[in-house]
Amino acid sequence: MANHKSALKRARQNTVRQERNKKSKTQVKKNIKNVMTSIENKAQESASAALKTAQSVIDKAAKKGVIHKNAARRKISNLARRINLMAGA
Numbered sequence: 001m002a003n004h005k006s007a008l009k010r011a012r013q014n015t016v017r018q019e020r021n022k023k024s025k026t027q028v029k030k031n032i033k034n035v036m037t038s039i040e041n042k043a044q045e046s047a048s049a050a051l052k053t054a055q056s057v058i059d060k061a062a063k064k065g066v067i068h069k070n071a072a073r074r075k076i077s078n079l080a081r082r083i084n085l086m087a088g089a
Contacts, residue, residue, distance in 0.1 A: 024066040028075075031057045035079050039086055047083050054079060 002008045031054035038047035055076050062072035 020064075021066045024061045024064060027057050028054075028061050028067065032075065032079065035083075039082050042086065044083070044087060047086065051076075051079050051083055 002011045031050070035047060035050040035054050038050050058067070058072045058075055061067050062069045067075075
């Protein structure tokens with residue numbers, strides 16, 4: 001455990017940030033799962049709507065630094081590609 005005053009403060013800050021990041025990552029996973037469920041059910045309109053909300057959540061997580069911006073772009077791109085494949089098939 002930390003002993004110095006500044007190290008104690010840093011430990012508290014890390015705990016707060018860890019909780020915030022966990023919440024954000026959970027939201028990202030939940031929204032991706034919603035899009036994938038819609039794709040598996042072949043629901044084009046609901047998949048597109050779910051992608052729009054997922055894109056917003058993923059971009060916010062990247063903006064906060066919870067996930068890397070390239071990882072966010074990749075996740076959105078993969079979801080959009082799956083929806084477009086579903087529309088074409």
